[in-house]
Amino acid sequence: MLPDFWYIATASNQLRSAPRPIRVLDKELVLFRDGAGIPHALLDRCAHRGTRLALGQVVEGALACRYHGWRYAGDGRCVHIPSLTSGQRVPERAAVASFPCVEQDSYVWVWIAPSRPDPPGPPPIRGFTSSRWRQGSTPFECDWLKGVENNVDWCHPFFTHPWTHGQFFITRFWGFREQQFEWRVTEGGLTVFAPVTGSPDEPIPERPWVRLSFDLPNCVRVEFWRPVHMVVVMYFVATGPSTCRVEWLVTRLLPLGRRVRWSRGLPRILAQDRLVLESAQSWYDRAGGEFEVSVEADTATLAVRRIVALAANGRWPAERTSMPPRRVVDVRA
Secondary structure: OOOOOEEEEEEHHHOOOOOEEEEEOOEEEEEEEOOOOOEEEEEOOOOOOOOOHHHOEEEOOEEEOOOOOOEEOOOOEEEEOOOOOOOOOOOOOOEOOEEOEEEEOOEEEEEOOOOOOOOOOOOOOOOHHHOOEEEEEEEEOOOHHHHHHHOOOOOOHHHHOOOOOHHHHHHHHHOOOEEEEEEEEOOOEEEEEEOOOOOOOOOOOOOOOEEEEEEOOOEEEEEEOOOOOEEEEEEEEEEEOOEEEEEEEEEOOOOOOOOEEEOOOOOHHHHHHHHHHHHHHHHHHHHOOOOOOOOHHHHHHHHHHHHHHHHHOOOOOOOHHHOOOEEEEEEEO
16 A cells, blocks of 8 residues: 555545545545535544544534534544533543545545645646546455556456447457557556557657556556547545455546536446456455466556555655666557
8 A cells, every 4th residue: 555645535526514434545534524615534533432423413614423522623623522611621632633635626635644744735637627527436345456457457358348348349340469559657657558659769649549547556547539539537545455445537428517427326347347356356365466477468567566566665756767668568459
């Protein structure tokens, strides 16, 4: 897990008047909006007797515990204890941990690393204000990194995504063909695309056939231009060693109505990914990854693992040059 990054806690439209429990990495948080509608993130534990604050309610802009009514401001300070008489004061130790919290691009983001209490804001979602989106959130019973790897994997769509993925239809019509894709290390992670360029000095095409981009800590952007321009943005938020939550956005073809529409259902293509990833996770839990055998087509996913490992050890981007900056991969797909 990579704590020194901003993470999506919830979609903005899912945090209303009631507090909302959420898990990000190893932290159990409660989100709430104060009297001005500004979101805050606290540890989901009352300082009094440990009751989960998410069971409570917002009273006069503060979060009140359901057990004894202790109220907490957005910075975690206890600002009211109903049982105190006029001569008694709130104990100085009556507080819970608070976490930097920002609302941006239809999401509420949190920063949980204690080493940097005042970080710069989260990175904007590229193209967010110029598109209309479907938005959703889905739990996956798999390691977050497996979800990221799946979405930079070039050769799985025909088998995993029958009747939902463009590559399935192309392969079904034309058959399997030898082809190439290229991946390049970027400042934020990795980009996979086709058609390939002629040299490392040639810039990545602005509109390749398809582009799969990974940006630390957990974002994958899938973008293609044929037959229409479409973008899928996914954030794989770790919630445990073998679980994650996928916060996703998909562009709507007709640029009408509200910028973001909430979807309670899961797109079929994500459901197909979830099926294979969750089935594999049980073996990783039992056997680790020693059973794995990799081939040339897997170099992009292995590069993602390397980038995450460097970041986890505080060596990214300082040791970015330890990786090959570019690779052209021959596959049959």
